[in-house]
Structures are given as C-alpha cells and as structure tokens.
Amino acid sequence: MSRQAGTGNNGKLQATILKKCDRSLHRPPTNQQCAAGTCQHTCEPSQIERCRHAWTVRYTVNGVQRDKSFRDEMDAAKRVLFGTGLKKAQDFQLQLTRGKRAQGRTYVDPRAGNELFGPAAVAFIASSALDAGPDTRAGYMSCYRTNVRRFERRTLAQMATQAAADEVDELLNVTMAGKSTGQRRLARMIITGTMDAAVKAEKIGRHKLAGINLTEGTTAAPAPGRKQSARVNPSDA
Ligand SMILES: [Zn+2]
Ligand SMILES: [Zn+2]
Known part of the structure; x- marks a missing residue:
C-alpha cells in the first residue's frame, strides 16, 4: 500500500x-x-x-x-x-x-530505491548484461571486494545522489590513485553498471555517477596519509 x-x-x-x-x-x-x-x-x-x-x-x-x-x-x-x-x-x-x-533538495522514491547497493552490484556482475566468462567475472568480483564493497550497505537511492558521486570520484582518483588504470576503470564500470541496471529496472529514476573521469597519477604510489577511508554517513557529504 x-x-x-x-x-x-x-x-x-x-x-x-x-x-x-x-x-x-x-x-x-x-x-x-x-x-x-x-x-x-x-x-x-x-x-x-x-x-x-x-x-x-x-x-x-x-x-x-x-x-x-x-x-x-x-x-x-x-x-x-x-x-x-x-x-x-x-x-x-x-x-x-x-x-x-x-529548498531545492533531492527526493527519490524510497520504496523503489530501498535495495542495498552491495547485493545489486553482485547481481550485476553475475548478470547476462555483462558479456563475460567465469574467469572475467571472478576478476570483477575480486575488484568489487577490494575496492567497491565500502558502498555495500548504501541503498541504491543513496548511491544515486551527487554526494555519492563525489565519494566515488574520491574513491577512483584518491583512494585508488596508486592502483592500475585497469583496476580503476573496472571499479568505475562495476559502480556505474550497477546503477545503470537499477535505472533500467526502474528502482531509481536516475543517478549522478556517469562521466566521472579518471585523473592523472595512476602510476604514482599514494602519499602516506593520503589514503582516505570512505565516509560511512552520507549526510556529512
Ligand atoms: Zn498492520
Ligand atoms: Zn519482511
């Protein structure tokens, strides 16, 4: 009801x-x-x-x-x-x-966007939307567990916001700065692919995660103390 x-x-x-x-x-x-x-x-x-x-x-x-x-x-x-x-x-x-x-704030349908991002991402990696064999999917899961799982307890609605887009940008370009371009691209693909699938399934109206560019510095080791942990509470973003 x-x-x-x-x-x-x-x-x-x-x-x-x-x-x-x-x-x-x-x-x-x-x-x-x-x-x-x-x-x-x-x-x-x-x-x-x-x-x-x-x-x-x-x-x-x-x-x-x-x-x-x-x-x-x-x-x-x-x-x-x-x-x-x-x-x-x-x-x-x-x-x-x-x-x-x-006040110009953003509202989304909470019933549709209530699902958690984590299970949605795992489902996306396993889905037929991805044309990939078992080894490739295993690689995607490994990238998910290492880099993307920090967002698993977020709802799809929470992940659709600009605040979440800023955090994903920070993940790809700060937290993962020392990792290979391939891993960073893969993490980005898993996140945006999961959210695109949620839009297609009408769980959310749209999201703000498209078009996040990978910046320079992929080969440089991250400076000590530069590595940032993901914020848990989206409200302070
Ligand atoms: Zn009742
Ligand atoms: Zn129940």
Missing part, C-alpha cells in the same frame, strides 16, 4: 505514505530482517487500512532516508478512529513536499 500524492514538477515521487507492517514490502532476498524473520511485515495489504499500526511518511533528503509515523486517534470510548492517522500523514506529506521542494 502506497499513497503517492507527493509528486513534484518533474513527476518524481517525493514522499511516500506506507505502513511498515505492509506484507507487500516483505523482501527476503534483499532485506536481512525479512530473511531472518525479524521484520515488521505482519499485515496483509488488504488489512492495513484497519490495523492498529501507525502510518509512516517515508522520504529521502539528500540521500538520507527518514520516517515519521502517525497513529490513528481514539475517541472517548477508546474506539479507534480509523483514517485519522492517515490524514495526519497526508498533511505532513503535503507540508513536506511543499516546504522542501522550495
């Missing part, structure tokens, strides 16, 4: 109202909590209009996903007033999409 009232000028979804208990969000292959049976997906889609769980507005600001939840109110006799929580969520959604659009 998703109420997509908040579409902007470009038609892109800006904030989604959902119920965290919605069984249609259950994704054991890509969500660790679903796979482990510890997720909140307890209610069938047909039940969620009238279950006791809160309505949630889920939105993404500069690559960081945020949730705000609203419960149905009760009357004096403690009867649940179904729909009141949804109404509050819709009011918040409206307020949010109006206010934040004015």
Whole structure:
C-alpha cells in the first residue's frame, strides 16, 4: 500500500505514505530482517487500512532516508478512529513536499530505491548484461571486494545522489590513485553498471555517477596519509 500524492514538477515521487507492517514490502532476498524473520511485515495489504499500526511518511533528503509515523486517534470510548492517522500523514506529506521542494533538495522514491547497493552490484556482475566468462567475472568480483564493497550497505537511492558521486570520484582518483588504470576503470564500470541496471529496472529514476573521469597519477604510489577511508554517513557529504 502506497499513497503517492507527493509528486513534484518533474513527476518524481517525493514522499511516500506506507505502513511498515505492509506484507507487500516483505523482501527476503534483499532485506536481512525479512530473511531472518525479524521484520515488521505482519499485515496483509488488504488489512492495513484497519490495523492498529501507525502510518509512516517515508522520504529521502539528500540521500538520507527518514520516517515519521502517525497513529490513528481514539475517541472517548477508546474506539479507534480509523483514517485519522492517515490524514495526519497526508498533511505532513503535503507540508513536506511543499516546504522542501522550495529548498531545492533531492527526493527519490524510497520504496523503489530501498535495495542495498552491495547485493545489486553482485547481481550485476553475475548478470547476462555483462558479456563475460567465469574467469572475467571472478576478476570483477575480486575488484568489487577490494575496492567497491565500502558502498555495500548504501541503498541504491543513496548511491544515486551527487554526494555519492563525489565519494566515488574520491574513491577512483584518491583512494585508488596508486592502483592500475585497469583496476580503476573496472571499479568505475562495476559502480556505474550497477546503477545503470537499477535505472533500467526502474528502482531509481536516475543517478549522478556517469562521466566521472579518471585523473592523472595512476602510476604514482599514494602519499602516506593520503589514503582516505570512505565516509560511512552520507549526510556529512
Ligand atoms: Zn519482511
Ligand atoms: Zn498492520
């Protein structure tokens, strides 16, 4: 269940109202909590209009996903007033999409972009989109594990932002400066190929990772202390 009232000028979804208990969000292959049976997906889609769980507005600001939840109110006799929580969520959604659009921030559909980058990259390397034999794919996986895995816990939506593009640029041109051009190109191909596949599958609208150039200095050893670790929190980028 998703109420997509908040579409902007470009038609892109800006904030989604959902119920965290919605069984249609259950994704054991890509969500660790679903796979482990510890997720909140307890209610069938047909039940969620009238279950006791809160309505949630889920939105993404500069690559960081945020949730705000609203419960149905009760009357004096403690009867649940179904729909009141949804109404509050819709009011918040409206307020949010109006206010934040004015600040020029980026919103993406969080439901579609919720998948993690890591499994998506591994799937891309194994996919028929790549015309490669087993040895070549093994080489790609090795490059992924060594250089690209730092982004594995990011969502596809987080990886689609300009902040992520800056980090990928830093990875390719600073962190990997001492590595071969072939390895740097390969790391770039794995990242952009994964994101292109996500666009094609309509998991994200678009991404900002195309056109990152490899700069000079590929043969020079990295200066001590120049090697930078990836930032874990995208919000400080
Ligand atoms: Zn689940
Ligand atoms: Zn429920």
